[in-house]
Amino acid sequence: AQSVSQHNHHVILSEAASLELGCNYSYGGTVNLFWYVQYPGQHLQLLLKYFSGDPLVKGIKGFEAEFIKSKFSFNLRKPSVQWSDTAEYFCAVSISGGYNKLIFGAGTRLAVHP
Amino acid sequence: DAGITQSPRYKITETGRQVTLMCHQTWSHSYMFWYRQDLGHGLRLIYYSAAADITDKGEVPDGYVVSRSKTENFPLTLESATRSQTSVYFCASRETSGDGYNEQFFGPGTRLTVL
Numbered sequence: 001a002q003s004v005s006q007h008n009h010h011v012i013l014s015e016a017a018s019l020e021l022g023c024n025y026s027y028g029g030t031v032n033l034f035w036y037v038q039y040p041g042q043h044l045q046l047l048l049k050y051f052s053g054d055p056l057v058k059g060i061k062g063f064e065a066e067f068i069k070s071k072f073s074f075n076l077r078k079p080s081v082q083w084s085d086t087a088e089y090f091c092a093v094s095i096s097g098g099y100n101k102l103i104f105g106a107g108t109r110l111a112v113h114p
Numbered sequence: 115d116a117g118i119t120q121s122p123r124y125k126i127t128e129t130g131r132q133v134t135l136m137c138h139q140t141w142s143h144s145y146m147f148w149y150r151q152d153l154g155h156g157l158r159l160i161y162y163s164a165a166a167d168i169t170d171k172g173e174v175p176d177g178y179v180v181s182r183s184k185t186e187n188f189p190l191t192l193e194s195a196t197r198s199q200t201s202v203y204f205c206a207s208r209e210t211s212g213d214g215y216n217e218q219f220f221g222p223g224t225r226l227t228v229l
Contacts, residue, residue, distance in 0.1 A: 009154075034217065043204065044157075044220040090156055101172065102147075102218060104156035 002027045004093050006105035013081050014113050021076040021108050023091030033074040034092040034102065035065055044090065050074065061085070086112045117141075120205050120221040128229050133192045135224050137205030144210040146188040147218060148172075148180065150201040157204060163188055195228045202226070 007022035025031065035047040048059025055067040065076045074091060091105040118139040127133050137146065144165050149157040149172075159172030161180040169180050177199060179191045188207075192199055202225050206218040 004156075006156075036220075043222045044206075046217045049217060092157075101159055101162060102157075104149075104158070106154055106156040 002093065002095065002103050004091055004103050004105040006089075006091055006108050008108045009106065010109050010111075012111045012113065015083055016080050017112075019076070019078040019081045019085070019110070021089055021091075021110075023074045023076065023105060024072050025074070025091075025093045025103075026072065027093065027095060029095065032094045033065070033067060034094070035059065035063070035074075035076050036090045036092060036104075037087045038090065038107075039087045047076070047089075081110075081112050083112050083114050086110060118205060118207055118219055118221040120203075120224050122224060123222065124225050126227045126229065127195050129195060129197060131195050133195050133226065135190045135192075135203055135205075135226070137188045137190070137221060139186055139188075139205075139207045139219075139221075141207065141209075141219075142185055143207035143219075144185070145208045145218075146182065147206040147208075148178070148188065148190045149204045149206065150174065150199075151204060151223070152201050160190065160203075192226075195226075197228050200226060200228045 003026045005024045032051040034049045036044040037047050038044050047063050048057050050057045050067045058064045063078050089108045092102045121136045147162045148160040151157050158174050163169045163182040166185050202223050204223050205221040208218045209216045
């Protein structure tokens, strides 16, 4: 069965620190990849997505992610985090042609201290 | 306003009671989804629907029932609530796409507590 692993469950950073959140998936075929963010008390919002082309994807609020097919990874990065980035981040995978059923990772809670 | 709404936002019920969570979207999206969010598990798919009157099971369907008589509505019913169904429930929808790369849009969630 397909699965998504997020390596860090909790991350604590100071403002201006760099961020990298790991995401690995298990599926050998064509996939679409997503990062969603959930700010405290809010619903999930799309940060960025990859479905083809340039493996380096830029999203909203200065986030980017790199798809490395050989490593089955889609890590999220931000060079300098802000207090407002405090949220939970979810990596998700959909199998191409599979009704777009999203398989989510367990999530990473990021706390950014001023 | 256009979007996806869920009601109620908060619900407390007792074991054994039937509970229905409502989801409504104004985009006429074909696909709709129900997820539950639990600590340490992320979001898990309960049921999804590809169109009106077409539904299918997701990863954790046991104890839940769905219907889709109208494109815009996708209610989720807990036939006999159990404590293990205490969770936050998210409804989502997306446009029709043969390749599946369109993003899903999520509702605000319903926090359900079963006592």
